[in-house]
Amino acid sequence: MSSYTVSDNKKVTTKRIRQMKADGEKIAMITAYDYSMSSLVDEAGVEIILVGDSASNVMQGNFTTVPITLDEMIVYGKTVARGAKRAMVLIDMPFGTYKGDPYEAQRNAIKIMQQTGADGVKLEGGSEIREAIELILRAGIPVCGHLGLTPQSVYQFGGFSLRAGEEAEAEKLKRDARMLQDLGCFCLVLEKIPAVLAKQVTDELQIPTIGIGAGNGTNGQVLVLHDMLGINRGFKPKFLRLYDNLGDQIVNSVGNYINDVKSGDFPNEKEQY
Numbered sequence: 047m048s049s050y051t052v053s054d055n056k057k058v059t060t061k062r063i064r065q066m067k068a069d070g071e072k073i074a075m076i077t078a079y080d081y082s083m084s085s086l087v088d089e090a091g092v093e094i095i096l097v098g099d100s101a102s103n104v105m106q107g108n109f110t111t112v113p114i115t116l117d118e119m120i121v122y123g124k125t126v127a128r129g130a131k132r133a134m135v136l137i138d139m140p141f142g143t144y145k146g147d148p149y150e151a152q153r154n155a156i157k158i159m160q161q162t163g164a165d166g167v168k169l170e171g172g173s174e175i176r177e178a179i180e181l182i183l184r185a186g187i188p189v190c191g192h193l194g195l196t197p198q199s200v201y202q203f204g205g206f207s208l209r210a211g212e213e214a215e216a217e218k219l220k221r222d223a224r225m226l227q228d229l230g231c232f233c234l235v236l237e238k239i240p241a242v243l244a245k246q247v248t249d250e251l252q253i254p255t256i257g258i259g260a261g262n263g264t265n266g267q268v269l270v271l272h273d274m275l276g277i278n279r280g281f282k283p284k285f286l287r288l289y290d291n292l293g294d295q296i297v298n299s300v301g302n303y304i305n306d307v308k309s310g311d312f313p314n315e316k317e318q319y
């Protein structure tokens with residue numbers, strides 16, 4: 047049972063997400079990469095489940111999000127979509143699938159939608175992917191933008207540090223945010239930028255912003271599930287709030303199981319046929 051009470055069981059749509067900003071209701075987004083976790087976070091009542099390319103880190107053990115492929119994202123996406131009864135499911139378009147030929151980007155987004163049953167896609171970047179976004183939107187696919195620390199560009203940035211701390215980059219981010227809204231994106235993720243800037247962008251836009259490491263002035267928040275539950279142990283950036291310590295609990299529970307197997311205590315008479 048969730049500690050949060052969901053007001054209704056209606057499927058969350060882009061219209062509702064936009065309305066939440068108008069109503070001043072904060073949006074809760076979280077990642078998931080499989081059916082079981084998707085079912086649980088859906089039951090808990092999040093509005094959006096993001097099949098983030100952070101799957102590359104937390105599911106595959108890669109250092110960056112660069113190695114994950116379109117077909118792998120589709121497998122994760124399919125299983126998440128099956129578990130989400132109420133929440134909207136968004137899928138990250140992975141590295142190398144939308145920054146070249148915009149028509150290929152459109153084909154890749156269509157493939158994601160057709161093969162996963164998701165409700166939309168998320169793309170990292172601003173003016174440099176304008177045509178790709180236009181074509182994906184023209185195909186009728188909802189798009190969530192993503193600005194600030196866009197992890198697919200980590201090699202270009204030279205690390206995972208705060209973005210848009212300098213005026214020139216902050217101004218570009220504001221222009222890109224306006225452009226994404228004008229093109230028709232229904233929401234925008236802002237990652238690891240100064241809280242003051244995130245609030246300015248949020249106040250200026252009609253579409254909702256969803257922050258991660260961007261302070262409390264955005265219209266919603268997103269966290270990586272494995273980070274906030276303490277499964278991805280050792281990853282403790284300043285912006286992360288740990289809601290559980292499942293990593294320790296899992297190691298402890300499996301240790302108890304091993305002890306029971308080795309001592310012959312498991313299974314007992316009630317646990318056999």
Ligand code: KIV
Nearest residue numbers: 077098099100235268
């Ligand atoms: O891949 C991801 O999980 C993300 C969120 C951190 C926004 O893009």
